[in-house]
Every structure is written in C-alpha cells, then in structure tokens.
Amino acid sequence: MRTLAYAAALGLALSAAACTKADQQKTANDTQAAAADVKDTGEQLGNQLKEGAGAVGNDVKDTVKDAGAQLKAVTHDPDVKKAGAEVKAALKDLGVSVKEAAKESKDGAQQAGNAATR
Secondary structure, three states, rough: OOHHHHHHHHHHHHHHHHHHHHHHHHHEEEEEEHHHHHHHHHHHHHHHHHHHHHHHHHHHHHHHHHHHHHHHHOOOHHHHHHHHHHHHHHHHHHHHHHHHHHHHHHHHHHHHHHHHHO
C-alpha cells in the first residue's frame, strides 16, 4: 500500500516537473478562475436563499395576521355568542339533572337497604 502511495506521489511530482512554466501558469490561472466562479455562485445562492427566507417569513406573518383577524371576527359574531350561551345553559341543565338522578339513586338504594334489614 505504501509503495502505491509513493509511486503516485512520485508520478505526480514528475508530471508537475515536466510541465513548462507556461503550463503551470495556465493551470494556476484556471484554478483561480474556477475558485472565483465557485465563490460567485456561492454568494448568489446565499443571496437567493436570504431573499427566499424573507419572503417565506412575510408570508407566514401575513397568514398569522389574517387568521387572528378571522378568529377575532368569529368570537365577536352574535350567532357564535348566542350558541355559546345555549351550550352553557344546556350543560348547566345537564349538571342539575345528573345531580338529581344521583340523589334519587342514592335515596332508592338507602330505602332498599333499609327494607332488606327489616
């Protein structure tokens, strides 16, 4: 394995030495141009992401604002208030009925118990 690594390094060194100064300069210039292109592309992508994130943030903000306004409108709707009052009254009546039924059941159980012990 080491021999292969040494051979590869030696081959690279020899091929680099075989290049003329003009070839080396051209390669360096090409490398710098490619690096500049990558940098520019990265900056453009970053700017696009930033703009997109801002647009998404504004959309979310507007949606939440609209939902809040709709919720406020619903809670102030007279029909909704009337329905809420009716539900409250029905639940109160149900509670009274359950309480009365429990009392009647308890009284019935006591009477049955008293009759059984006599």
